[in-house]
Amino acid sequence: MLSTDSSKRNSFQRHVADGDMVIVYERHDNMKAVRVKEGSDFQNRYGVFKHSDWIGKPFGSKVFSSKGGFVYLLFPTPELWTLVLNHRTQILYLADISFVISYLEIVPGCVVLESGTGSGSLTTSLARAVVPSGHVYTFDFHEQRADLAREDFDRNGLASLITVSVRDIQGEGFPLEFCGIVDSVFLDLPQPWLAVPSAAKMLKQDGVLCSFSPCIEQVQHSCEVLRQNFTDIRTFEVLLRTYEIKEGRMEATTKNTKGSLLGSLPHKRRQYLSAERSSEGDEKPTLIVRPCSETRGHTGYLTFARLTCI
CATH class of the missing domain: 3.10.330.20 (Vcp-like ATPase; Chain A, domain 2)
Structure with a gap:
């Protein structure tokens, strides 16, 4: 909230x-x-x-x-809301969200356009980034999805920072009232290249655009269109790997009397030697660190581009 x-x-x-x-x-x-x-x-x-x-x-x-x-x-917080919200569409998670806000150069007071709204995961974080005097205008072509997102923003105390509208940005472009006054644009669309010309008209000079796409073919097509009006075009894939740290007992891996590792011995022999070591008081609890089994891998590609100064 x-x-x-x-x-x-x-x-x-x-x-x-x-x-x-x-x-x-x-x-x-x-x-x-x-x-x-x-x-x-x-x-x-x-x-x-x-x-x-x-x-x-x-x-x-x-x-x-x-x-x-x-x-x-x-x-x-927006971070926790991302983890508990109802998924109406695929959402962006914290690694991508933080990267987007940083590379879009969003600071308090910015005016941001977003299409489409989806479940509102990114929108919530965008709102926090622009307070107290900025605003996020988000668009979704699906009316029911837009209504549900609007309800979420309202109950989270974000109604004054976010305006949700129903509009097909791929087909109609952004409303002309935003021409030349927008600091950043974020696109999460099946065919983002269709919205790029409109986004270029909305942005201030030196404004930044980001397009999220799950497939590299979408990225290639978008970059072809971006080159007409944008520069500094870069694509990133953000991969996050988390680890769990907990106390436990390690499988013995020290060398035995013959110089080979216990880990290379048959299972029963390893158990016997581990028990023998434990009885001697040599084996102590230790911190075990390993990659978390639920770590999310690839979510999509983030393409950034800066509007060319005339």
């Missing part, structure tokens, strides 16, 4: 109030957005949590159920 009110801008300055949206955190892969309402409760495997017990507590608090189980109440 973002707000242009400076007294409510940072989560550590806020306490949960009746009507607030909170992220109920069980663990990193189990979170849920909940609207706090006096008299209501939240139930999960840890028990029943009364909303009345949440009201007045600072965001980040650990709260307990009737059974003694607990969850955390987190402030609904």
Whole structure:
């Protein structure tokens, strides 16, 4: 829930109030957005949590159920909202989002055009980047999807920063009222090259465009059209690899008396030697680090281009 009110801008300055949206955190892969309402409760495997017990507590608090189980109440930042929102379309995740905002040079006060809105994952982060005086104008050709996104932005306190409109940008282009006043344009379209000429008219001189495409063929076609009005054309593929760190016992890999690694011995022999080492008190718990099994790989290609100065 973002707000242009400076007294409510940072989560550590806020306490949960009746009507607030909170992220109920069980663990990193189990979170849920909940609207706090006096008299209501939240139930999960840890028990029943009364909303009345949440009201007045600072965001980040650990709260307990009737059974003694607990969850955390987190402030609904754009990063957390991306992880809990309803997927109406494929969404952009944090690695791509942060890259887009950085390379589009979006700062407070910017005017940003986006097409299409989709599930609103990127839009939410764009809104935070332009506060307090900027604005995000986002377009989607699907009316129902646009309505649902508008509802999400409203309940997250973003209605004053985001305007959602229904429009086929590929076929109609952006509204002429934005000609020459836009700082950045983001395109997430099946045929982004069709919208490039219109985007060029919307951007200020030296403005930046980004196009997200899942297929390299889309990138090639887009770049051909971008060369007519843009320079500094670059395409990136953002790959993020996360790791889990936890305490455990490592499989013995030290050399045995014959100089070979225990890891190369038959399984039963390795078990015997590991047990023997453990009985001698040699094996101690250690931190095990390994790539997270749920790490997302390729999501798409990000093509950036800067409008040529005349």
